[in-house]
Amino acid sequence: MNIFKKFIGSNSIEDLKNKIDYKRLPVHIAIILDGNGRWAKKRRIPRNLGHREGAKTLEKVVLFCNEIGIKYLTVYAFSTENWKRPKEEVDALMKLLKEFLDGFQEHLGKKNIKINILGDIRALPHDIQNEIIMVEKFSSKNSGLNLNIALNYGSRIEMLNAVKDIAVDIRNGRINEDEITEEIFSDYLYTKGIPDPDLLIRTSGEYRLSNFLLWQLAYTELLFDKVLWPDFSEEHLLSAIIDYQKRNRRFGGI
Numbered sequence: 001m002n003i004f005k006k007f008i009g010s011n012s013i014e015d016l017k018n019k020i021d022y023k024r025l026p027v028h029i030a031i032i033l034d035g036n037g038r039w040a041k042k043r044r045i046p047r048n049l050g051h052r053e054g055a056k057t058l059e060k061v062v063l064f065c066n067e068i069g070i071k072y073l074t075v076y077a078f079s080t081e082n083w084k085r086p087k088e089e090v091d092a093l094m095k096l097l098k099e100f101l102d103g104f105q106e107h108l109g110k111k112n113i114k115i116n117i118l119g120d121i122r123a124l125p126h127d128i129q130n131e132i133i134m135v136e137k138f139s140s141k142n143s144g145l146n147l148n149i150a151l152n153y154g155s156r157i158e159m160l161n162a163v164k165d166i167a168v169d170i171r172n173g174r175i176n177e178d179e180i181t182e183e184i185f186s187d188y189l190y191t192k193g194i195p196d197p198d199l200l201i202r203t204s205g206e207y208r209l210s211n212f213l214l215w216q217l218a219y220t221e222l223l224f225d226k227v228l229w230p231d232f233s234e235e236h237l238l239s240a241i242i243d244y245q246k247r248n249r250r251f252g253g254i
C-alpha cells in the first residue's frame with residue numbers, strides 16, 4: 001500500500017500536523033535513505049546530483065524532526081558494502097559528507113542538534129575523521145534531536161565485534177559469561193545508550209534491511225514506501241508518524 005499517498009492526499013502540512021498525538025511520538029526514527037540514483041536517472045542527470053539532492057533532503061528532515069520533538073533520528077548514509085561503488089561515486093559521497101559536517105555547526109548545531117556517528121570511521125579519509133571528532137565534541141552538550149549517522153556501518157560486523165569484545169572481557173575477568181544479558185550485549189554495540197528504533201522507514205520501494213541495525217530493529221515498526229529519498233518531505237514524515245500511531249505494538253504479547 002502507498003501509505004504516503006493515502007495520508008497526504010488533499011491534506012496540508014498543517015492538517016497532517018493536527019492529526020498527530022504529540023504525547024505518543026516515536027522516540028527514535030531510523031531511515032534507510034534510498035533512491036538517490038533513480039531520482040537522478042529519471043531526470044537524466046548524473047547520480048552524484050541525486051546524492052546532492054538527497055543530502056539537502058536529509059538536512060530538511062533533520063530540522064523538521066528536531067522541530068516536532070523527535071528525540072533520535074538514525075540514518076543510513078554509507079554502508080560497509082558501499083565501498084564497492086565506482087570510485088567517483090564514493091569520492092562524491094565523501095565530498096558531500098565533508099560539506100555536511102563543515103556546515104553542521106552553522107546549520108544544525110545552532111539548533112541544539114547533537115550528532116553521533118555509528119560505524120568504523122577509521123576507514124574514512126583523515127580530514128573527515130577529524131571533522132567527525134570535532135562536530136561530535138562541539139555538539140555533545142546539545143539537548144535537542146540526537147542525529148545518528150551510520151557511516152561505514154554494517155550490522156553483522158557490529159555484532160561480530162561485540163562478540164569479540166565480550167570474549168576479551170571474559171578472558172580478562174571483567175565480565176562473567178552468566179551475566180551477559182540482552183542489555184549488556186547492547187552496550188557493546190555502536191548504539192550503546194540509544195533506545196531501539198520505534199519506527200524504520202525505507203524509501204524507494206525496496207523491501208530489505210540491507211544489514212542495518214539488525215539487532216536493534218527486533219521490535220521496530222517497519223514502513224516501506226516507493227517515494228525516492230530526494231522527494232521525501234515533511235509531509236511524508238508526518239504521514240509515517242500518523243501510520244505508526246495507528247499500529248498496535250504488542251512486543252510479543254497479545
Ligand code: FPP
Nearest residue numbers: 033034035036037038054055077096097100
Ligand atoms: C542510496 O541511494 C543512498 C546512499 C547510498 C547514500 C545516502 C547519502 C545521502 C542521502 C547524501 C549524503 C549523506 C550525508 C550524510 C551528507 P542509491 O544510490 O542506492 O539510489 P539507487 O538505489 O536509486 O541507485
